[in-house]
Amino acid sequence: MALLRSLLHLLWMIVTVIPWGIIMVVASIRVRGNPLYWMAARWLGWAIDGARVLLGIQVRVSGMENLPVGETSPAILLVKHQSTLETFLMPTLMPHPLAYVFKKELLYVPFFGWAMGRLDMIHIDRSQGSQAFAKVVAQGKELLARGVWIIMFPEGTRIPRGKQGTYKTGGTRLAVATGAPVIPIAVSSAKCWPRKAFIKRAGVVDVSIGQPIPSAGREPAELMREVEAWIEAEMRRLDPEAYR
Template sequence: MALIRSVIHLLWMGITVVPYALAIMLGTLLGVRGVPLYRIARAWLSLCISGARVVLGIRAEVSGMENLPQGANEGAILLVKHQSTYETFLMPVIMPHPLAYVFKKELLHVPFFGWAIGRLDMIHIDRNQRTQAFNKVVQQGKDLLAKGIWIIMFPEGTRIERGQKGNYKTGGTRLAIDTGAPVIPIAVTSAKVWPRKAFIKRPGVVDVSIGKPISSVGRQPDELMREVEAWIEAEMRRLDPDAYPAPAANTASNTTAHSGK
């Protein structure tokens, strides 16, 4: 049954993406730019998330929405735990501001999906040219934040297996420091039901926990990212304790106890 449901949901996404992508491309031909096109993309993502709930039995429980900046002109850099495609689709659906993803340019070649996102206010980079790529992120990031668009990044860079931790890269905190925007750490347990690179999905709940804003003013990229990493990984253990091994017993204490000292 899980296989059949997964096939149906994949077909649902594949069929529905076509008219929405065409609407975005037609909009650009007619001179439409910015938020109106984003709303079209967001509507399709909402269909995908609704389809996941109805067909796959996957639903999200979100906590910490009150931690998001409330002002219409307040910027933010969202740094999100990345376990599956689910949170990529979910974040624009639940966030009160338009989002701009930082993504590798290869995605632009994906039929319909890539063609559409290439026409949105997103930041696509060439990972083979790191310096130029980051300069582009900073420049476009400043412009987008000034428009009230939040930047979203996955600091581990790729989807990570359940219970594992990737290498947290400092691109997001460097951008935050350069723009003065706060960072918002977000923990997501999507791999419980939608594992990395898995075709078959399982019904269940994805917990999304939004942390309090962390100021980037006067910070260093490395130590700011260490704070983000510590919060996210601690929150992941709280939300999904079954995925993480129990802490090892204190070796020194055990040795003392066995020696009778």
């Protein structure tokens, strides 16, 4: 049954992403900024709805009251990364548009990547080193000033359930450079949607949003240690079986 459910969800994703990607590219000729972003978020909502209906994956969120209020209040979201689920899920939860920081190679993914290329995202060429980060800071400041929140996965890649990756300081470096607070977020997605697994399982995915951590006067490495400590402690609370 889990295999059949997973096949149906994959079919749902493929059937919906092709027309969505085409519509996004065509619409971007006339529509830009936040209206185009919310058009994109609508397809992500379809993907999450498909996971709920076809896969039996429910999402339980706590800590929404910790998010900054105000139309242009800045925030940098640093999220635990276990699967594709949280990549799709976060824009459906957040009250502000999100700008992902991602490698430029994703722009070449048919339909999905083409649509992403029309949005206000931060795509980087990792081979450029320090120049790539300078671009992240410049674009980050501009987007934050417009009320767009930046989202990053500090471990850099999807981490297996019950494991801890290496937390890189890119997100906290950006926070210190822009003065934006950091919002740590723990996600137990691998309970239902494991890393690199085709077959997904029914269950509940918990999303826990921590309190904002000010970045003013902080050192990026020290700030990231605080983010890491909160996320990893929260992961053990959300999914204790995985950390026995």
